[in-house]
Amino acid sequence: MITVKDLVFSYTEKPFIETMNFSVRDGEIFGFLGPSGAGKSTLQKLLTGLLPRYGGSVTVDGTEAKRAGKEFYQNIGVDFEFPSLYEKLTGRENLRFFASLYRRHRDIDALLKAIGLHMDADKKVSEYSKGMKSRLNFIKALLHSPKLLFLDEPTNGLDPSNARVMKDMILQEKAEGKTVILTTHNMYDATELCDHVSFIVDGAIAALDTPKALMTKKRAVQLTYTFESPDGGLEERSVPLTQTGGDATLRQLIGDGKLASIHSAEPTLNDVFVEITGRRLQ
Amino acid sequence: MRANLRSMRMFFTQIKGDSMLLMMCFLPPLIAAVFRFGIPFAEGQLRSVLQRSAVLSEYYLLFDLFLAMFAPYFLVFISAMVMLSEIDEHVAAYLAVTPIRKRGYIVSRLLYPALLSVAVSAALLSLCALTDWSVWNLLLACLLSVLLCIPVGMLVVVYAHNRVEGMALAKLSGLVLFGLPIPFFLTNGFQYLFSWLPSFWIAKLFMTQNYLALLPAIFVSAAWIWALYRRFTRKLL
Numbered sequence: 181m182i183t184v185k186d187l188v189f190s191y192t193e194k195p196f197i198e199t200m201n202f203s204v205r206d207g208e209i210f211g212f213l214g215p216s217g218a219g220k221s222t223l224q225k226l227l228t229g230l231l232p233r234y235g236g237s238v239t240v241d242g243t244e245a246k247r248a249g250k251e252f253y254q255n256i257g258v259d260f261e262f263p264s265l266y267e268k269l270t271g272r273e274n275l276r277f278f279a280s281l282y283r284r285h286r287d288i289d290a291l292l293k294a295i296g297l298h299m300d301a302d303k304k305v306s307e308y309s310k311g312m313k314s315r316l317n318f319i320k321a322l323l324h325s326p327k328l329l330f331l332d333e334p335t336n337g338l339d340p341s342n343a344r345v346m347k348d349m350i351l352q353e354k355a356e357g358k359t360v361i362l363t364t365h366n367m368y369d370a371t372e373l374c375d376h377v378s379f380i381v382d383g384a385i386a387a388l389d390t391p392k393a394l395m396t397k398k399r400a401v402q403l404t405y406t407f408e409s410p411d412g413g414l415e416e417r418s419v420p421l422t423q424t425g426g427d428a429t430l431r432q433l434i435g436d437g438k439l440a441s442i443h444s445a446e447p448t449l450n451d452v453f454v455e456i457t458g459r460r461l462q
Numbered sequence: 463m464r465a466n467l468r469s470m471r472m473f474f475t476q477i478k479g480d481s482m483l484l485m486m487c488f489l490p491p492l493i494a495a496v497f498r499f500g501i502p503f504a505e506g507q508l509r510s511v512l513q514r515s516a517v518l519s520e521y522y523l524l525f526d527l528f529l530a531m532f533a534p535y536f537l538v539f540i541s542a543m544v545m546l547s548e549i550d551e552h553v554a555a556y557l558a559v560t561p562i563r564k565r566g567y568i569v570s571r572l573l574y575p576a577l578l579s580v581a582v583s584a585a586l587l588s589l590c591a592l593t594d595w596s597v598w599n600l601l602l603a604c605l606l607s608v609l610l611c612i613p614v615g616m617l618v619v620v621y622a623h624n625r626v627e628g629m630a631l632a633k634l635s636g637l638v639l640f641g642l643p644i645p646f647f648l649t650n651g652f653q654y655l656f657s658w659l660p661s662f663w664i665a666k667l668f669m670t671q672n673y674l675a676l677l678p679a680i681f682v683s684a685a686w687i688w689a690l691y692r693r694f695t696r697k698l699l
């Protein structure tokens with residue numbers, strides 16, 4: 181669906197994105213995960229043809245992004261990181277207008293209902309809260325049922341229940357065979373939703389794999405246990421899950437039934453991110 | 463095409479929802495009427511007071527040239543205000559990733575309003591002109607006026623950060639119209655100091671009826687548009 185080859189881009193004289201390569205398969209959710217300022221939104225703008233002055237090649241749905249025509253935009257849906265809505269119009273008026281730009285579109289009321297805005301559809305967008313604007317902005321990207329979706333931090337600033345609804349809708353799009361590019365700095369969203377995740381730092385891809393592979397390849401799952409030490413205090417020890425057989429103390433404690441506690445801790449995507457890039461996500 | 467027309471319709475929806483912009487739409491015909499009836503009346507009064515045979519009537523052509531400018535000037539101003547709101551609301555950037563695309567947005571915010579203002583300007587001039595105009599000269603005057611006003615709109619969009627600044631800039635940019643009186647009042651070589659103003663050449667063209675002035679009139683406007691185009695399109699993102 182997307183092939184990026186030797187991509188070079190910068191807003192200024194200073195190099196920013198240098199020879200970037202990656203590809204996105206049909207029907208997957210592909211994540212850009214990285215801290216603020218890493219270049220995630222810039223990448224989305226490059227992929228959607230908003231920044232045509234790049235080097236290398238960016239092929240999206242068979243089209244070179246900088247030469248994207250009308251037909252290209254019939255098939256992609258974009259959710260910017262900021263709301264892009266007419267504030268003086270109502271939610272419904274906004275959706276009606278944007279829907280009218282496409283050959284075909286989905287049922288507007290059904291979309292409003294799905295995201296939970298049907299009660300507020302006839303209020304002006306200027307009266308919406310930040311989260312309501314984000315949700316309206318999100319369904320605006322789905323209006324024409326595009327086969328390729330670009331979502332820039334869609335769940336940012338939403339309460340957990342609304343974020344849940346939105347994530348389910350994203351998964352539903354995938355179930356219908358759509359391809360989704362998801363930008364986020366939320367590792368839980370990336371872990372849950374993405375088939376592949378790329379770590380973006382300073383305009384470069386630091387790692388790219390499935391969330392599962394990233395979490396298990398780098399650092400082994402740790403087993404942590406506590407027990408009563410000879411001086412009467414509580415001592416804690418950790419051992420990689422793959423090497424428990426070599427831990428004599430653990431074997432002894434299990435044999436004697438003297439363990440105070442035991443649990444395994446899978447590393448989060450955040451741990452892996454810090455380990456690979458030396459940066460924190462937020 | 464269809465998407466561009468939808469975008470144009472949204473342009474009118476925006477104007478309808480903004481009382482200031484709506485008022486602006488009625489100013490050109492209002493001013494045209496004031497010119498049509500007020501100036502000849504003033505001329506009659508001045509003649510009898512000053513005991514002269516002609517006071518303002520020597521400048522009737524100049525009034526007509528200003529008259530041709532009003533519709534494009536106000537429409538471009540309205541368009542610039544709409545664009546500043548749309549940039550502020552990030553809608554301008556969003557439309558660039560819909561079938562409208564950046565090009566369609568520019569067409570529906572600059573080109574279509576410009577064409578509309580040619581028609582309005584021609585109508586006002588044919589109804590309210592103080593001098594006699596041939597059809598061709600009238601159309602030419604309106605076309606050149608519109609061509610001059612397009613870069614004014616672009617300038618406002620490029621340099622204003624919001625609508626308040628846009629208003630101030632639009633008033634200031636009204637100065638580009640003041641190339642019109644130059645050939646009427648400065649008859650020596652100093653007048654060419656103003657040759658970077660397209661309005662100077664428009665006045666020159668219709669004063670002297672020398673169609674060679676058409677070339678610089680078009681060229682200078684085109685140069686302004688060319689100089690602003692890159693910044694203008696970048697501001698839309």
Ligand SMILES: Nc1ncnc2c1ncn2[C@@H]1O[C@H](COP(=O)(O)OP(=O)(O)O)[C@@H](O)[C@H]1O
Pocket residue numbers: 191192214215216217218219220221222223
């Ligand atoms: N229009 C622009 N002009 C110049 N620099 C920009 C522009 N937009 C973003 N940048 C810079 O590019 C870098 C990447 O920004 P962005 O892609 O928005 O990051 P992210 O989305 O990962 O937070 C930042 O350093 C930002 O300041």
Ligand SMILES: [Mg+2]
Pocket residue numbers: 217220221222261332
């Ligand atoms: Mg961003």
